[in-house]
Amino acid sequence: xxxxxxxxxxxxxxxxxREKFAVGTTKLGEAAHEMVRxxxxxxxxxxSTCNRTExxxxxxxxxxxxxxxxxxxxxxxxxxHDIALHFYRKSKFEAARHLCEVVCGLDSMMLGETEIFGQxxxxxxxxxxxxxxxxxxxxxxxxVFGIGKKVRSETSIQEGSTSVGNVAVDxxxxxxxxxxxxxxxxxxxxxxxxxxxxSLVSRGAKSIFVANRxxxxxxxxxxxxxxxxxxxxxxxDVLKRVDVVISSTGAPHAIVMRADVEQARRARKYxxxxxxxxxxxxDIDPAVGxxxxxYLYDIDTLEQLAEEAxxxxxxxxxxxxxxxxxxxxxTNLPGM
Amino acid sequence: xxxxxxxxxxxxLLALIGAGRGVLAVHQGKRSPWTVAWIFGAFLCQIxxxxxxxxxxxxxxxxxxxxxxxFLAWSLTLFYLLVGPAYRISLLGVFTAPVVVIxxxxxxxxGVLTENPQRITGGNPWHETHSAMSVLxxxxxxLAAVAxxxxxxxxxxxxxxxxxxxxxxxxxxxxELLISxxxxxxxxxxxxxxxxxxxxxxxxxxxxxxxxxxxxxxxxGYIALLTVKRVRGxxxxxxxxxxxxxxxxxxxxxAFV
Numbered sequence: 001x002x003x004x005x006x007x008x009x010x011x012x013x014x015x016x017x018r019e020k021f022a023v024g025t026t027k028l029g030e031a032a033h034e035m036v037r038x039x040x041x042x043x044x045x046x047x048s049t050c051n052r053t054e055x056x057x058x059x060x061x062x063x064x065x066x067x068x069x070x071x072x073x074x075x076x077x078x079x080x081h082d083i084a085l086h087f088y089r090k091s092k093f094e095a096a097r098h099l100c101e102v103v104c105g106l107d108s109m110m111l112g113e114t115e116i117f118g119q120x121x122x123x124x125x126x127x128x129x130x131x132x133x134x135x136x137x138x139x140x141x142x143x144v145f146g147i148g149k150k151v152r153s154e155t156s157i158q159e160g161s162t163s164v165g166n167v168a169v170d171x172x173x174x175x176x177x178x179x180x181x182x183x184x185x186x187x188x189x190x191x192x193x194x195x196x197x198x199s200l201v202s203r204g205a206k207s208i209f210v211a212n213r214x215x216x217x218x219x220x221x222x223x224x225x226x227x228x229x230x231x232x233x234x235x236x237d238v239l240k241r242v243d244v245v246i247s248s249t250g251a252p253h254a255i256v257m258r259a260d261v262e263q264a265r266r267a268r269k270y271x272x273x274x275x276x277x278x279x280x281x282x283d284i285d286p287a288v289g290x291x292x293x294x295y296l297y298d299i300d301t302l303e304q305l306a307e308e309a310x311x312x313x314x315x316x317x318x319x320x321x322x323x324x325x326x327x328x329x330x331t332n333l334p335g336m
Numbered sequence: 337x338x339x340x341x342x343x344x345x346x347x348x349l350l351a352l353i354g355a356g357r358g359v360l361a362v363h364q365g366k367r368s369p370w371t372v373a374w375i376f377g378a379f380l381c382q383i384x385x386x387x388x389x390x391x392x393x394x395x396x397x398x399x400x401x402x403x404x405x406x407f408l409a410w411s412l413t414l415f416y417l418l419v420g421p422a423y424r425i426s427l428l429g430v431f432t433a434p435v436v437v438i439x440x441x442x443x444x445x446x447g448v449l450t451e452n453p454q455r456i457t458g459g460n461p462w463h464e465t466h467s468a469m470s471v472l473x474x475x476x477x478x479l480a481a482v483a484x485x486x487x488x489x490x491x492x493x494x495x496x497x498x499x500x501x502x503x504x505x506x507x508x509x510x511x512e513l514l515i516s517x518x519x520x521x522x523x524x525x526x527x528x529x530x531x532x533x534x535x536x537x538x539x540x541x542x543x544x545x546x547x548x549x550x551x552x553x554x555x556x557g558y559i560a561l562l563t564v565k566r567v568r569g570x571x572x573x574x575x576x577x578x579x580x581x582x583x584x585x586x587x588x589x590x591a592f593v
Binding site (some may be wrong): 156173176271293305 | 365490494495497499500504505508509510511512514568569570571572573574
């Protein structure tokens with residue numbers, strides 16, 4: 001019995017091809033069962049995320065099964081061109097190593113992301129429940145999950161945030177701890193501030209205030225995020241109560257001046273205040289950052305922090321691959 | 337060497353190991369879950385020291401500079417073990433353990449700890465209450481100063497955007513540090529108030545008056561700080577700096593008064 005994998009991902013196939021092979025999370029078990037039949041294999045697991053669809057099989061002859069599945073998938077998806085161009089084939093040790101890399105986030109668009117681990121676990125669980133797995137895939141997947149945990153605990157592949165929004169949210173948590181007691185004000189209803197504010201809300205921020213030159217747009221965004229709209233002329237009053245200010249207006253000059261923040265300090269009892277300035281040109285006068293209790297981060301600083309995290313993760317790839325190879329060699333997995 | 341000294345040496349060594357391993361763990365970017373175990377070991381040895389000295393004195397062992405330093409280290413360790421879970425316990429331990437080592441190291445210097453402690457006769461309960469409560473208060477205030485140092489480190493890193501160190505990753509959030517710092521100041525202030533009241537009720541000698549006036553000045557300093565924080569508000573940096581400076585100042589005052 002041989003282990004093998006047939007798959008496509010964001011590197012090998014454009015979205016219009018990937019979407020043809022996408023499988024909903026509720027249908028993964030059913031799909032695994034169907035794959036066993038289509039490939040005339042003994043076992044199958046189907047992994048499907050927005051960036052990949054992969055089929056893992058255990059069969060007597062991998063080459064025959066590859067041809068069978070490719071032909072039948074082409075018929076099924078009615079793709080006229082050769083789908084083999086988009087698919088990668090991996091067998092035995094290479095397939096197991098690839099699965100480890102997927103589980104560890106080494107093959108993800110966002111290197112080191114953690115969500116994929118849960119997605120693969122869910123895919124395996126669905127196949128297991130559907131009775132599509134057996135001795136080979138059960139052992140391989142369980143061992144791979146163990147290796148995935150080891151890699152994540154022994155390396156810093158998942159450390160640091162790699163997007164501006166997440167860096168800002170991590171910083172907010174470093175300043176305020178749990179965000180459930182924190183209030184947030186958005187100045188300007190731009191896309192970036194919306195995304196960052198949504199991240200803060202998803203991590204428990206208590207309330208959101210939206211101030212925008214167009215009050216209608218402020219109301220729209222506030223409604224979308226379950227917050228309150230504020231007239232743009234009133235943002236200084238709201239500053240007295242909030243903990244985080246995200247600014248991304250299209251103003252050609254700074255709109256938050258040191259004097260504005262100085263005025264609010266007494267009423268705030270000098271509590272820490274976190275400014276996230278993601279506007280270009282900047283909305284917040286750099287002198288605001290000189291105020292003792294103010295932490296000011298602009299787009300360049302946030303981008304630099306995200307880039308540093310991405311670089312650190314890239315430096316970890318080799319170490320992760322070394323652990324994976326070592327652990328796989330140590331284990332006598334079936335299907336190799 | 338007699339039993340009490342052995343206990344103090346063992347306690348100092350355990351705290352030193354806890355500090356060393358903690359610093360190493362932080363340097364390697366890891367948490368140090370064993371720090372609390374080393375400090376707990378140091379705490380048990382401190383209890384051993386204080387109980388032996390207490391039996392020899394037949395009173396609360398606060399009669400020479402060595403005993404006061406050891407009692408202060410015990411009090412600091414006690415509050416660390418009590419409030420530690422509110423912080424990331426291992427890192428507060430990493431900051432606390434060196435202070436314990438310094439206090440106990442000073443106590444172990446020749447001549448600081450009386451070799452043959454005399455039995456105290458005719459002790460006064462107000463005097464003992466004053467000494468015990470004051471030193472307990474200083475334990476809480478010392479831990480507040482430790483939290484203040486932690487805040488100052490974190491604040492500097494956040495202000496200057498130096499966020500890569502493993503120390504930064506392991507430090508607790510700003511708000512949690514400030515809340516804990518303020519609570520420790522209130523606890524220390526409360527215990528110090530009892531100590532001061534007991535101090536006025538105990539029999540006085542001329543030197544005791546000077547000591548009591550110095551204690552009162554320190555108490556006024558802390559109460560003023562807490563009042564300003566509560567009524568007007570204070571930045572984290574000023575609160576932390578004040579907590580550290582007041583504690584250092586109070587140690588200096590009592591070293592000379």
